[in-house]
Amino acid sequence: MGKEIRILVLEDTPTDAELQLRELKRNGIAHCARRVETEEDFLRELESWSPDLILADYALPAFDGLSALALARKRRPEIPFIFVTGTMGEEIAIETLKNGATDYVLKQRLSRLVPSVKRALREAEDQKKRREAEDALLEETLERLRTLEDLREKEQLLIHQSRQAAVGETIDYIAHQWRQPLNTLSLFMQLLQTTYHDGGCSGEYMDETVEKIMQLIMHMSQTIEDFRNFSRPDQEAKPYNLQETVTSILTLVGDGFKAHNIKVEINAEEDLVVTGYPNEYSQVLLNLLNNARDAFAERKVSSPRVEINLFREGERVVATIADNAGGIPEGISGKIFDPYFTTKDAAKGTGIGLYISKAIIEKRMKGRISVRNRGGGAEFRIEV
Amino acid sequence: MESITNATPSISILLVEDEDLTRELLADMLGKKFPEVPLYTAINGRTALELFKTLTPDIVITDVNMPEMGGFQLAVNIRSIKPDTKLIVLTGCTGEAAMRDAVAKDFEFDHFIVKPVGLQELFTAVEQCVGSLALKQS
Numbered sequence: 001m002g003k004e005i006r007i008l009v010l011e012d013t014p015t016d017a018e019l020q021l022r023e024l025k026r027n028g029i030a031h032c033a034r035r036v037e038t039e040e041d042f043l044r045e046l047e048s049w050s051p052d053l054i055l056a057d058y059a060l061p062a063f064d065g066l067s068a069l070a071l072a073r074k075r076r077p078e079i080p081f082i083f084v085t086g087t088m089g090e091e092i093a094i095e096t097l098k099n100g101a102t103d104y105v106l107k108q109r110l111s112r113l114v115p116s117v118k119r120a121l122r123e124a125e126d127q128k129k130r131r132e133a134e135d136a137l138l139e140e141t142l143e144r145l146r147t148l149e150d151l152r153e154k155e156q157l158l159i160h161q162s163r164q165a166a167v168g169e170t171i172d173y174i175a176h177q178w179r180q181p182l183n184t185l186s187l188f189m190q191l192l193q194t195t196y197h198d199g200g201c202s203g204e205y206m207d208e209t210v211e212k213i214m215q216l217i218m219h220m221s222q223t224i225e226d227f228r229n230f231s232r233p234d235q236e237a238k239p240y241n242l243q244e245t246v247t248s249i250l251t252l253v254g255d256g257f258k259a260h261n262i263k264v265e266i267n268a269e270e271d272l273v274v275t276g277y278p279n280e281y282s283q284v285l286l287n288l289l290n291n292a293r294d295a296f297a298e299r300k301v302s303s304p305r306v307e308i309n310l311f312r313e314g315e316r317v318v319a320t321i322a323d324n325a326g327g328i329p330e331g332i333s334g335k336i337f338d339p340y341f342t343t344k345d346a347a348k349g350t351g352i353g354l355y356i357s358k359a360i361i362e363k364r365m366k367g368r369i370s371v372r373n374r375g376g377g378a379e380f381r382i383e384v
Numbered sequence: 385m386e387s388i389t390n391a392t393p394s395i396s397i398l399l400v401e402d403e404d405l406t407r408e409l410l411a412d413m414l415g416k417k418f419p420e421v422p423l424y425t426a427i428n429g430r431t432a433l434e435l436f437k438t439l440t441p442d443i444v445i446t447d448v449n450m451p452e453m454g455g456f457q458l459a460v461n462i463r464s465i466k467p468d469t470k471l472i473v474l475t476g477c478t479g480e481a482a483m484r485d486a487v488a489k490d491f492e493f494d495h496f497i498v499k500p501v502g503l504q505e506l507f508t509a510v511e512q513c514v515g516s517l518a519l520k521q522s
Binding site: 176179180182183184185186187188190191194198212258259260261 | 403500
């Protein structure tokens with residue numbers, strides 16, 4: 001033993017204690033010791049002095065060894081506890097070991113004390129190391145959990161931001177969707193007025209015009225209803241027809257894309273039914289379409305075009321969304337799904353669209369999203 | 385109005401709008417307002433340019449966002465063929481300065497009309513164009 005160990009001796013006979021400690025010293029166990037006789041002293045030294053080892057007599061006038069053992073086990077279970085006693089029947093000896101004593105040594109066979117102490121200290125040391133390792137492991141696990149918690153909070157924030165961004169986009173699309181019918185509506189109203197003043201407003205003419213106006217209004221109403229449905233997250237996974245989902249999102253963005261002269265072509269296999277979250281899937285599509293639209297505008301592509309292919313591949317249903325906007329620059333394709341990574345202006349891009357898209361497809365729908373450059377543009381591939 | 389059309393019998397209008405219903409309504413109302421003025425219609429910039437080359441209308445009223453060829457490209461083409469053509473733009477956007485920049489800094493449109501189109505505003509714009517054309521012709 002390299003360092004000096006602290007030994008608490010519970011012994012009413014000073015010479016006995018002396019004998020035991022001398023035996024240890026003679027055999028190279030460097031130590032300092034304190035001898036106590038009463039429960040009060042025993043407890044105090046146990047708590048405040050923090051011994052490395054306890055040697056205890058079994059029978060004492062003012063205290064007893066079994067009570068001391070119980071106390072030590074309760075307060076400081078890691079300290080080895082060895083009975084050193086004049087007499088101890090086999091049964092009592094076994095009882096003490098059952099109650100948590102490390103060992104017992106008879107005073108008349110003190111030569112056994114050194115190996116017993118050495119073994120007890122070694123075991124205590126091993127246990128300490130094991131405990132430290134366990135603590136470290138626990139701490140590491142906690143740290144990981146905390147990190148996970150942080151990540152989850154961050155992700156929540158991102159999802160919230162992405163919804164807000166989606167709302168902004170939605171308003172933009174509704175503006176495009178409504179501009180045309182609003183203009184037509186206003187023309188109808190003005191025509192109605194003019195016709196009335198010219199005296200040409202018959203009942204039949206009025207009915208026809210109002211019917212056309214109502215059609216326009218119903219169409220505009222449907223537009224906001226569609227956007228509302230789309231912006232609501234799905235609570236439960238359900239089967240949906242992929243082609244219908246893609247077609248409806250294309251209807252939503254249709255006028256916005258037309259305003260930028262972007263052509264969209266869709267090729268779909270029949271009956272592509274997927275189980276999952278159609279609105280989230282639509283959000284991903286919208287993200288990809290918006291990115292394409294922004295890339296077309298930024299790079300001033302002369303005849304912008306998006307091609308969507310929907311097909312089955314083994315067990316999975318695949319959607320590819322390809323544009324002709326020049327593709328993703330070398331060196332950033334590994335980063336585009338990272339949170340807060342964006343190539344757009346701070347005012348336009350939050351850098352979370354593709355990150356959320358990946359989370360939706362891969363975490364929520366257990367699918368896969370990837371990208372490659374192909375045919376003068378970027379091609380995204382979604383497998384679910 | 386009567387006096388304007390009588391004084392300028394040669395004036396004609398080309399209306400370019402891709403949305404069918406809007407185009408029909410506008411044509412209907414322009415026809416009612418200016419019954420003496422020949423009115424042609426086109427569904428996009430490309431067909432409008434073809435028509436322009438053969439009919440050479442004096443006033444072109446055009447939408448901006450259209451398939452195949454938009455209103456701005458059409459305007460630039462038309463001015464290169466016949467610089468004194470009157471151009472009236474119907475647009476969904478409100479930023480006139482930004483719209484001018486979209487074509488060219490020194491490009492002059494005669495009138496910007498923001499959608500939804502107010503008929504009175506459109507009629508006034510047409511009358512002003514007719515007036516200044518008549519002045520030149522006389």
